[in-house]
Amino acid sequence: MQLTVLASGSGGNSSLLRIGEGGILVDAGLGPRLMRDRWAHLNLGHRALEHVLVTHGHLDHSRSAGALARRQNATLHCAPSMTTHRALARAPRYAELRAGSEQVLECREGTVRVRSALLPHDCDPTLGFRLECAGRRVVILTDLGKPDAAVARHLADPHVLLLEFNYDEDMLREGPYPDVLKRRVAGDRGHLSNLQAQKQLALLAGPSLHTLVLGHISQKNNTPDLAIKAAESELARLNRSDVRVLVAQQDQALDGIQV
Numbered sequence: 001m002q003l004t005v006l007a008s009g010s011g012g013n014s015s016l017l018r019i020g021e022g023g024i025l026v027d028a029g030l031g032p033r034l035m036r037d038r039w040a041h042l043n044l045g046h047r048a049l050e051h052v053l054v055t056h057g058h059l060d061h062s063r064s065a066g067a068l069a070r071r072q073n074a075t076l077h078c079a080p081s082m083t084t085h086r087a088l089a090r091a092p093r094y095a096e097l098r099a100g101s102e103q104v105l106e107c108r109e110g111t112v113r114v115r116s117a118l119l120p121h122d123c124d125p126t127l128g129f130r131l132e133c134a135g136r137r138v139v140i141l142t143d144l145g146k147p148d149a150a151v152a153r154h155l156a157d158p159h160v161l162l163l164e165f166n167y168d169e170d171m172l173r174e175g176p177y178p179d180v181l182k183r184r185v186a187g188d189r190g191h192l193s194n195l196q197a198q199k200q201l202a203l204l205a206g207p208s209l210h211t212l213v214l215g216h217i218s219q220k221n222n223t224p225d226l227a228i229k230a231a232e233s234e235l236a237r238l239n240r241s242d243v244r245v246l247v248a249q250q251d252q253a254l255d256g257i258q259v
Helices: 032-040 065-072 149-154 169-174 179-186 194-204 224-237
Strands: 002-007 014-019 022-026 049-053 075-078 093-096 102-107 110-119 126-133 136-141 160-164 211-215 244-247
Touching: 002 032, 002 160, 002 211, 014 110, 014 126, 022 102, 022 126, 032 065, 049 065, 049 102, 065 075, 110 149, 136 194, 149 194, 160 194, 169 179, 194 224, 211 224, 224 244
Parallel strands: 022 049, 049 075, 075 093, 136 160, 160 211, 211 244
Antiparallel strands: 002 014, 014 022, 102 110, 110 126, 126 136
């Protein structure tokens, strides 16, 4: 099982969990052309995608989900209230994702168990996921307004963790956003600051964790260096300096990560 983060940031988010020659996509927030470009470099066959999962309805996560599911003849999984969302309207098939539950996704080369957790974010519902195949686990957790112990318990013990490090508090306070947007980002239903992400990381850095991917880094209110410093500081405090730290990017995909 391999995780490839195709894009992460306010311009669009998408991650592929590759299982053999097939795969499961979590979010499709890039425009159709960019999604095709990122998809092409993976060297997957036509209609190799089997399932598309959508965390929530904001377009930076859902923009191309329906069209991509249709082109790949994949099942689109989302919260029941999202089936009428315009970005998802073209999918050939839908399946429900319910917070707090676990679903079994059958793929050609394996079975994947998906746990969904309800996240505090200003687009209801927003879900975080733990995907498990053959005892290996990936957690994808962004758009989380504040650290949440219940979410961490439900998505516990990943081998690979994609976690939001969205903003630096000083940069947001002094930055170009209007006050109303600053309050939204920093609110309990907004995004995680570097300091808040440290707290969520402490809740999730179990014994299996070997790779941490820093995601959804704001281009205006954070820097990769600040996010890395925060993550590495917390891992050192937890005596987990063995964990590899990577930064997901907006403009290009990360190399695949073996889970």
